[in-house]
Amino acid sequence: MSIANYLLALAAILFCxxxxxxxxxxxxxxxxxxxxxxxxxxxLTLVVLSRQLQVLDGQIFVLMVIPVAAAEVAVGLxxxxxxFRNKExxxxxxxxxxxx
Amino acid sequence: xxxxxxxxxxxxxxGVVAVAGALSVILARDxxxxxxxxxxxxxxxxxxxxxxxxxxxxxxxxxxxxxxxVVLFLFALMLIGGRKVIDQDSFRPFINWIAVALGLLLLxxxxxxxxxxxxxxQVGTITPEVMAETGNxxxxxxxxxxxxxxxxxxxxxxxxxGIVGAVAIGKxxxxx
Numbered sequence: 001m002s003i004a005n006y007l008l009a010l011a012a013i014l015f016c017x018x019x020x021x022x023x024x025x026x027x028x029x030x031x032x033x034x035x036x037x038x039x040x041x042x043x044l045t046l047v048v049l050s051r052q053l054q055v056l057d058g059q060i061f062v063l064m065v066i067p068v069a070a071a072e073v074a075v076g077l078x079x080x081x082x083x084f085r086n087k088e089x090x091x092x093x094x095x096x097x098x099x100x
Numbered sequence: 101x102x103x104x105x106x107x108x109x110x111x112x113x114x115g116v117v118a119v120a121g122a123l124s125v126i127l128a129r130d131x132x133x134x135x136x137x138x139x140x141x142x143x144x145x146x147x148x149x150x151x152x153x154x155x156x157x158x159x160x161x162x163x164x165x166x167x168x169x170v171v172l173f174l175f176a177l178m179l180i181g182g183r184k185v186i187d188q189d190s191f192r193p194f195i196n197w198i199a200v201a202l203g204l205l206l207l208x209x210x211x212x213x214x215x216x217x218x219x220x221x222q223v224g225t226i227t228p229e230v231m232a233e234t235g236n237x238x239x240x241x242x243x244x245x246x247x248x249x250x251x252x253x254x255x256x257x258x259x260x261x262g263i264v265g266a267v268a269i270g271k272x273x274x275x276x
Contacts, residue, residue, distance in 0.1 A: 002219075005219070007115075009211050019206060020202075024199045040142065044148060047154050051154070062154075066164055071258055073173075074262045075262055
């Protein structure tokens with residue numbers, strides 16, 4: 001088994017930690033941090049496979065993911081800040097406006 | 101992919117830093133410590149990219165993630181009032197244990213797949229030696245500005261939309 005398998009396992013561990021964080025934490029900021037971590041784990045997978053299969057496409061794909069993640073953080077944090085301005089909380093349990 | 105002993109040690113070290121950072125993101129009570137854990141995680145991943153002969157991506161990772169995104173998170177924390185977001189997590193042991201169990205299940209499934217299956221697929225021509233000779237940045241630039249020009253330009257449009265959206269949402273209503 002080559003070292004690439006272990007790096008893929010590392011990416012899986014990071015992804016699962018991020019997923020558990022999204023489920024466990026209630027703070028909207030921490031949840032978006034965990035989503036960033038999950039995106040990064042997938043990026044690691046792409047880079048490892050790109051190296052293992054000796055093609056460049058994986059790295060190009062990561063270069064496309066990075067702007068998406070950056071735009072997501074910018075918009076997401078703007079939403080969280082304006083939410084805090086209106087509701088004085090970033091706890092996602094307190095923000096249940098649609099829950100009858 | 102073979103690695104020398106030194107490389108293996110470095111892989112393990114950066115992997116441990118990445119996992120420790122990730123764990124401190126979800127375990128820290130203070131959101132500032134979570135942001136610092138995120139910084140450790142991003143930086144370790146950037147180092148791993150460089151070790152995987154993706155030097156350009158490693159540098160971009162450090163600049164964009166460790167630099168810009170972590171600072172953005174810290175700015176948002178500061179605007180919200182860093183201390184106010186501490187201990188807002190309601191303590192729900194039962195649901196938390198279910199979440200951890202589901203996470204472990206996911207890890208078991210994915211981990212079994214990546215550790216048992218070999219990485220199959222058509223192997224390309226860009227070996228690390230070719231990469232070292234031409235240079236990672238040059239190869240990425242050639243691919244990006246020939247084959248992948250349209251996605252590249254679309255990414256810049258996406259960033260523009262992101263900027264406009266962030267400004268439009270962030271503007272307070274009284275000024276509008």
